[in-house]
Amino acid sequence: MEEGYTSLPTSHLLGSVPAVIAEEKPSAGTSQSLPANLQVFPPGNGGYIPPESPLGGEEQAANNWKGFCSLSSYTPYFNVDTEVVVDRIISSVYPMDDFSRKIDGSPDLYGPVWISATLVFMLAALGNYGTYLIQKRSEQNGDWEFDVSYVDWAACVVFGYAVAVPAAFYFLLQYFGLNANLVRLWCMWGYSLFVFVPASLLLVVPSEIFRWIIIILAGSASSWFVYLNLKVSTEGSDTMPLVVSALVLQFALALFIKIFFFS
Amino acid sequence: MSYGDTIPLHPSSQSDIDEIENLINAGAHSATVLPARAPSPSRASIPVSHSPFPLPPYQKMPPSSSPTPVVSSVPAAAATTTTAPGGSSRIGISTDALESPPDTLTEPVFDTVKRDLTRIVSNLKLVVFPNPYREDPGRALRDWDLWGPFFFIVFLGLTLSWSASVKKSEVFAVAFAILAAGAIILTLNVLLLGGHIIFFQSLSLLGYCLFPLAVGALVCMLEGNVIIKIVVVSMTLAWSCWAAYPFISTAVNPRRKALALYPVFLMYISVGFFIIAID
Numbered sequence: 170m171e172e173g174y175t176s177l178p179t180s181h182l183l184g185s186v187p188a189v190i191a192e193e194k195p196s197a198g199t200s201q202s203l204p205a206n207l208q209v210f211p212p213g214n215g216g217y218i219p220p221e222s223p224l225g226g227e228e229q230a231a232n233n234w235k236g237f238c239s240l241s242s243y244t245p246y247f248n249v250d251t252e253v254v255v256d257r258i259i260s261s262v263y264p265m266d267d268f269s270r271k272i273d274g275s276p277d278l279y280g281p282v283w284i285s286a287t288l289v290f291m292l293a294a295l296g297n298y299g300t301y302l303i304q305k306r307s308e309q310n311g312d313w314e315f316d317v318s319y320v321d322w323a324a325c326v327v328f329g330y331a332v333a334v335p336a337a338f339y340f341l342l343q344y345f346g347l348n349a350n351l352v353r354l355w356c357m358w359g360y361s362l363f364v365f366v367p368a369s370l371l372l373v374v375p376s377e378i379f380r381w382i383i384i385i386l387a388g389s390a391s392s393w394f395v396y397l398n399l400k401v402s403t404e405g406s407d408t409m410p411l412v413v414s415a416l417v418l419q420f421a422l423a424l425f426i427k428i429f430f431f432s
Numbered sequence: 433m434s435y436g437d438t439i440p441l442h443p444s445s446q447s448d449i450d451e452i453e454n455l456i457n458a459g460a461h462s463a464t465v466l467p468a469r470a471p472s473p474s475r476a477s478i479p480v481s482h483s484p485f486p487l488p489p490y491q492k493m494p495p496s497s498s499p500t501p502v503v504s505s506v507p508a509a510a511a512t513t514t515t516a517p518g519g520s521s522r523i524g525i526s527t528d529a530l531e532s533p534p535d536t537l538t539e540p541v542f543d544t545v546k547r548d549l550t551r552i553v554s555n556l557k558l559v560v561f562p563n564p565y566r567e568d569p570g571r572a573l574r575d576w577d578l579w580g581p582f583f584f585i586v587f588l589g590l591t592l593s594w595s596a597s598v599k600k601s602e603v604f605a606v607a608f609a610i611l612a613a614g615a616i617i618l619t620l621n622v623l624l625l626g627g628h629i630i631f632f633q634s635l636s637l638l639g640y641c642l643f644p645l646a647v648g649a650l651v652c653m654l655e656g657n658v659i660i661k662i663v664v665v666s667m668t669l670a671w672s673c674w675a676a677y678p679f680i681s682t683a684v685n686p687r688r689k690a691l692a693l694y695p696v697f698l699m700y701i702s703v704g705f706f707i708i709a710i711d
Binding site: 240247248254286298320 | 597623689691695701705710711
């Protein structure tokens, strides 16, 4: 008797549910539209451009606040596998040109977030361990205390730097008329912080000379990485002071790390 | 049958009707209507039934009685149901089967606390200790709750704060913030990597996996020697990571397993380091 029910005309009844029409979603189109749509941060609708392209722009603007709050609109930035992340990390340590090509299609935010978190933990933990070693070595009143404020300072400095500096450069580059992509800047700056993680391991050694050598090496490597990648982004126009200031800022961060946490 | 009525029925009355229906249809043997929750013993029952035999407010049914005439045996027959799931010496489950939703409001506080504690212990056994169901994440934390994680996080924060010699309140704040925000961020991380996990179930899980570290923190608070602290914390840290591993690794694509697991290990290692360093 089941088929009898489906043939009953029910649309005239109040509150009836119309039959579901199988809609064709152009799912194949999303794979091509993803890279283009990733330029906008955050992408509305999870990077999906509706088929009516003339209205696409308006719908983007209308849904933008919704895209900001929903989780699925950030998923394209975490679309990386383990090998991809490891590959990017390795290429960040050697300041070569490869990095910008690697993140061209799909900049990811996984790397920046967790490299920053690792760096915060490293700085807080190893900074305290460094003071412990120094105090033991100099044999003062052996009442070393764990300084919890290192955690606060590390978190504020590292996360603040990783979020604010690329955003500031994004706005500056836009002001100068260059087309910059915010997510690429965040990605690049985040990976540039990775070299400080092994550096902080070496900074524990309680010798001042050794510490200064390490931090100068790490700072130079990181700043050079930032400089190279930013130069590629800006295509060598009249923004040389901007790029140089990025380099100087990165080096200043390295110095701050040494002076505040490991001295 | 009162199904044709257009009078809206109280939900518990609907269960009354179902009960009566089952008993009428079941015939000789009583229908074993198991209550949704593990019931508690003697309880004040709010008379909401519209049956012709209104139940007196404080009724405690005898444990078993053979089903006599159907209608009058409605209260008694339900009492012949077998021991409730997870039941200890529980009697008086008749009123339970008839009106399960409002019961938890009127039951004694001791019952509520005991039920929650039982659930915490059973969840703990499922998550942290080896048992045959660990590899099946769907089964493992089906009955998740957030009381256990809350208790462990606060306990860990208090223990760390007590062990610290200076800036006690800041230590508690940092520990609590790392653990609570960390659990949320880790769950979001798994979801963003395209994993399939239920948000609160994952929060609950990450909180329960803190149990070994909480025990380790307690031991380290009582013990002063650094070497012993390192050994104890390493063992409990390994235990916590082992506890969390199957749930996280089965939630994501195998190619991203390390990406999902690394932040979990990072959080536990940082808490472990915190425990060692605080003295």
